[in-house]
Amino acid sequence: MSGQEHTNATNPTTSPKVPPAPKGTLKKVRIGHLQEMKAAGRPITFVTAYDAPMAGIADQAGIDAILVGDSVGMTVHGFETTLPVTMDMMIMHTSAVARGARRPLLVADLPFMAFQISPEKTMENAGRLMQEGGAEAVKLETNDPHVLESIERLVSAGIPVMGHVGLTPQSVHSTSGYRVQGRGEDAANILIEQALGVQAAGAFAVVLELVPAELARRVTAELKIPTIGIGAGVNCDGQVLVLHDLIGLTQSPPRFARKYMDMHAGVLRGLRKYARDVRERSYPDPGHSYE
Numbered sequence: 001m002s003g004q005e006h007t008n009a010t011n012p013t014t015s016p017k018v019p020p021a022p023k024g025t026l027k028k029v030r031i032g033h034l035q036e037m038k039a040a041g042r043p044i045t046f047v048t049a050y051d052a053p054m055a056g057i058a059d060q061a062g063i064d065a066i067l068v069g070d071s072v073g074m075t076v077h078g079f080e081t082t083l084p085v086t087m088d089m090m091i092m093h094t095s096a097v098a099r100g101a102r103r104p105l106l107v108a109d110l111p112f113m114a115f116q117i118s119p120e121k122t123m124e125n126a127g128r129l130m131q132e133g134g135a136e137a138v139k140l141e142t143n144d145p146h147v148l149e150s151i152e153r154l155v156s157a158g159i160p161v162m163g164h165v166g167l168t169p170q171s172v173h174s175t176s177g178y179r180v181q182g183r184g185e186d187a188a189n190i191l192i193e194q195a196l197g198v199q200a201a202g203a204f205a206v207v208l209e210l211v212p213a214e215l216a217r218r219v220t221a222e223l224k225i226p227t228i229g230i231g232a233g234v235n236c237d238g239q240v241l242v243l244h245d246l247i248g249l250t251q252s253p254p255r256f257a258r259k260y261m262d263m264h265a266g267v268l269r270g271l272r273k274y275a276r277d278v279r280e281r282s283y284p285d286p287g288h289s290y291e
């Protein structure tokens with residue numbers, strides 16, 4: 001864990017309503033820290049972010065790692081699936097997040113068709129996420145054994161890789177929808193093998209998405225690398241949530257997502273009040289006008 005250490009990009013004291021990051025978490029988070037947290041039994045906090053202001057708030061909140069997920073296609077761009085997300089979109093959102101947050105580890109998703117074609121193409125695209133986007137690690141969905149070769153190549157080129165097993169949304173059309181994965185002993189064993197394969201290929205962590213809690217517990221106990229759960233119960237080494245589910249901007253969030261605030265209602269209230277004030281000519285008032 002060498003290298004320059006940063007403090008929070010934003011000063012917690014300027015916003016009294018937001019509690020500062022917990023003590024001892026002000027150092028730049030690197031992949032080795034996640035390994036240490038697993039060893040110490042300290043849960044890893046991950047959240048998605050897609051723009052600079054939200055990334056800054058995640059940093060200020062003391063979140064350990066930010067994922068610029070290809071979920072951006074659904075949460076921000078309004079697509080039905082993640083499949084239309086392109087490398088250029090991922091680079092644009094990753095660079096915005098990199099400008100907004102400094103302390104959390106910054107992981108960016110390789111989108112659909114960025115890593116399925118060949119290890120060479122995967123190297124090129126992962127390199128772009130780091131060079132043009134400022135990512136510090138990349139994540140790729142790893143239900144296909146062919147991807148393991150790409151992980152090995154990336155890792156040996158110095159690109160930290162996070163795997164992703166269980167529900168892999170880029171395969172939504174072949175998995176017949178967003179369903180719980182790994183139910184039953186055979187499916188569970190396949191998932192454990194996939195996670196072990198990702199670890200053997202050199203990944204520093206693996207996302208377990210939408211798998212039974214008991215299976216996630218087994219995988220977490222078997223792996224040396226941290227597991228980051230989403231819809232995978234409490235016994236993973238860390239948790240990741242899609243920001244828009246957590247802040248209440250998703251219309252029909254998945255059952256596993258806990259809504260920590262209702263941003264939809266708050267923004268709606270604010271916009272309705274603004275529209276009323278404009279129509280009543282009570283905004284702008286003299287205090288918001290210039291002489």
Ligand code: KIV
Nearest residue numbers: 048069070071207240
């Ligand atoms: O794209 C994304 O946000 C993800 C998370 C659901 C893990 O991959």
